[in-house]
Amino acid sequence: MNSLGCFNNIARNIKTRIPYGIWAKLIERRIYMIKIVDGFENSKQISKMIEDVAGELGISQKLEEIVIKHPPADSPLDMNYLSSDNKSLDLEIVDSLDNLEGRVRHELMHVADQLNEKFKYKDSLIPRKGTGAFRRYKYLWNVYIDSRLVKSGKPSYDTQEAREREIEECYPELSAALRKRCFAFLWGMGLLDFEQISAMSRDLFSAVEELKSLAQSHGEKQITFETIEELKSYRK
Incomplete structure (x- = not known):
């Protein structure tokens, strides 16, 4: 039973x-139940943090089960995997207390967004993996989450300064001045939905009129990278 x-x-x-x-x-x-697999040195602290944040975000009222797992050894990153029926969640959490609250809040904010009907999350809108658009999609959603956490006074996965530095990895074809202004706009944006994030990941300037005007004033255009390798190796 x-x-x-x-x-x-x-x-x-x-x-x-x-x-x-x-x-x-x-x-x-x-x-709902929270389960944690064997082998965690910090199992009590991690389980308690996830329980508290899930309750605060209202996730515990929507899920039947959260299973905390180790991330793969070759990719030690915190990740979240919500089931297709939105009833169970697998959380891969690095077994460390370093910035535990910020990391847990970040991952569970992804889940809270997906469970929020107003966010309009759809798997079909995710850019194809391995493309430049996919890298940019992940970055834009991460910025959207961390900016909300910072503005609310909560611990975040990364700081505003770290996210600003990261934008160069996603948009190396743009000048430093334009990247700085784009990031300031992205960090200060209000509520977004998944359709907007998806559209911005494919063409940042066409999706947002304010950014389009900003790019035109600098005389710059965004480049579409078919692969992440092309994005990483781009040189002006």
């Missing part, structure tokens, strides 16, 4: 002893 079935059996046994008002509130809550 799964955890939800066990809960239902227990609930039926105690329902008659719980006042209706309290019972109504109880059944509104989704029952």
